[in-house]
Amino acid sequence: MIIGYTRISTPSQNDQLQRDALEAAGAERIFSDVGTGVSFQRPGLAMALSQLRKSDELVVWKLDRLSRNLRGIIEVVDDLGRRGIGFRSLTENLSADSASSKLLFTIVAALAQAERDVLVERVNAGLDAARRRGVRLGRPNALTPDKEKMAAALLREGSMSVRAIAAQVGVSPPTIYRAFPGGKAAIQVSGRDA
Incomplete structure (x- = not known):
């Protein structure tokens, strides 16, 4: 059985693009989560992982949908491998079924993590610059x-x-x-x- 997994960051987003790609890849069931952040709990992913059996395959539209960090991606894929379950990421055209694919998968996952880290650095640098200019960040004071x-x-x-x-x-x-x-x-x- 092929099981798909989608994740979007906010309820205002739409996961239809991901769903269409997963259905085209043969996903028979698709589980979803809405949320973001490193500590975000993913009940949809947990349900998808619990449904997978030996010889099944988990398919995602893009690696960063599986987890927000490199360690999370590698942990999930390693767990799937130990259980005899395949994994495929459609956008990067990666699967974890051979040594060369695993190497390429790890490199792409590391690049995705590096891209996220650079984004976080840029955001933090922007926030620091705003603070130095005297910009008050956060919610406005309720008590005027x-x-x-x-x-x-x-x-x-x-x-x-x-x-x-x-x-x-x-x-x-x-x-x-x-x-x-x-x-x-x-x-x-x-x-x-x-």
């Missing part, structure tokens, strides 16, 4: 200066719970706790009652 003043006044007044103050100001209770870790005492000590 005006909202902080209102929350401080309500906390000082002491007649409302933190939850009620958060609702009044339009933020979550943890945001209030982070802004005023000591409650009313912190407002008076820090002079935040302006």
Whole structure:
């Protein structure tokens, strides 16, 4: 049996290109995952691997669909080999059924990992450059200066719970706790009652 596996990074993407290629390659069943990142759990891949039996074959559209790093790719392919299961990557035209194919497979997988590492380096360099220019990265502060003043006044007044103050100001209770870790005492000590 030929089992296919697809992976897309976000729900807004579409895996139809991968599915079409896998069906053309003879995949009888196709398992899918949506997500990305090194620590991302892949239940679709786990299900595909559990369905494979000796003499079956796992087919992917491209090597990087199987795993986001070289070690993950090699671990999956080695496990398949130990179980007597074939593996094929359609885009790179690779299979893990001979010594020369395994060598080429390892080289291509290493290049894919290097390409990902270079991308991560570029992103990090861009983020560092933005920080040096004073760009504030991440989500904007939910607690604007005006909202902080209102929350401080309500906390000082002491007649409302933190939850009620958060609702009044339009933020979550943890945001209030982070802004005023000591409650009313912190407002008076820090002079935040302006």
